[in-house]
Amino acid sequence: MLTIGKLGSKAGVKVPTIRYYEQIGLLPEAERSAGNQRLYGSKALERLAFIRHARDLGFTLEAIRDLLSLSDNPDQSCAAADAIAKAQLLEVENRLARLTALKAELERMVVQCAGGRIADCRVIEVLGDHSLCATDHLHPETEETP
Amino acid sequence: MLTIGKLGSKAGVKVPTIRYYEQIGLLPEAERSAGNQRLYGSKALERLAFIRHARDLGFTLEAIRDLLSLSDNPDQSCAAADAIAKAQLLEVENRLARLTALKAELERMVVQCAGGRIADCRVIEVLGDHSLCATDHLHPETEETP
DNA sequence: CTAATGTCTCTAGCAACTATAGCTTCAAGG
DNA sequence: CCTTGAAGCTATAGTTGCTAGAGACATTAG
Known part of the structure; x- marks a missing residue:
């Protein structure tokens, strides 16, 4: 024990x-x-x-709760477990896509920063104006753990 | 107004x-x-x-607070803003790496699910045993927005 | 036997909001 | 002019997935 x-x-x-x-x-x-x-x-x-x-x-803990109750009854069909995993996969793919766009945007921001004064700083400028962005990295839908 | x-x-x-x-x-x-x-x-x-x-x-809102106070004083060097953006970029690259490993693992799980009973379900099995994983997708360090 | 850990319960805190309740104010239609 | 419904106000509590602290008891090493 x-x-x-x-x-x-x-x-x-x-x-x-x-x-x-x-x-x-x-x-x-x-x-x-x-x-x-x-x-x-x-x-x-x-x-x-x-x-x-x-x-x-x-x-999520909710999904885990479901998975656990599935694994507690091993005689059922595993379709439900499969569905949960697939949903999670979709979720992850979504985040990957958004993160990839984000990364490109941040790289652009950093590369363009001339290192001068704030007034010329691309970081601040880009943050102030979404139209300066090359991609649409919209609403990353704040969540937890990837 | x-x-x-x-x-x-x-x-x-x-x-x-x-x-x-x-x-x-x-x-x-x-x-x-x-x-x-x-x-x-x-x-x-x-x-x-x-x-x-x-x-x-x-x-994060904390980083934004800093960026805002920078943009409120446009006469300083933009090194600080640049540093915040670079740190953020690193963070994003990290998450991307982790998410990519996760995605691979989830895909493996889903593909291998034969659609039978829970007792034979790869999803449940893999979740119960990390050694069945192909990659190290460890500790995604719960955070927010990608 | 004592001191240092380990464990117990309970409560409060973190980010970054979101939702609810119960009220007041505003704009438009009859 | 009045009413009705939407939009606004404050204040509080809830969300997710933990983490940290206080103060008391249990266990173990020396």
Whole structure:
């Protein structure tokens, strides 16, 4: 049995994050020791690794919740899991496209900066006027993890 | 003079967002009409467009605050503005690299899904075991806007 | 046995908004 | 002139995915 700290270091997840996952129901309530400390077995480690990996791949906790409940019922069709992954792929492709446009724009800005005074600075100028942009890099839709 | 709604639709920014920007000091306190409604002139529109554009380019509000204070004092060297833009460019390049690895992994997952039962689903399987991954798509470091 | 970690709960904070509630003001139609 | 509906106001709370802190108990190394 692992304490929360051991579990965290094995899975590469910080301790408060584990407690947070338990709190929002992604992880089941842990067993407790006599002294009320959480104890975890290998199943919890697997589940946490799953969550961690899916987070690394950019899935939201909501999507992960769905994926976990799918993997808890292994007899169903995997169409749902496939759909979630495909949606995530689309999302990522979208962001890639936007980021690529952004990068081009930032490069243009930086290259054109003459290094003189602010009054001549292309960075400031371009930021003040979207029509100076070469591409449309619109509304990156603030979200989290790619 | 524009009302907050007109300003918002001209700049492509939602009304509560404008009030929020005022609240955190990115926009100066607006003039008020007799009936206490905010009124904006063209300077405010420019400033808001600047903010909006910089947000679209992925700058944080903190970076934007700095850029605005630079553009408010146009007699300085533009080295600072240039540095902010360069840092932002690096950031974007980083994210691009990570996203590209992610995309490859997601594509692999999706392609390999045979469409059978969860028990055989590659999506679930890969999520449970990082060693099945072809690339290192590690820790995308949760942030906002690309 | 003591000191140093580790863990516990609870609360508050981060970015960058968005949404809600309950009110006032404004512009246009009848 | 009056009413109705949209748009504005303030203030507060919620969102996502954590992270940080306080103050108290548990465990372990020396």
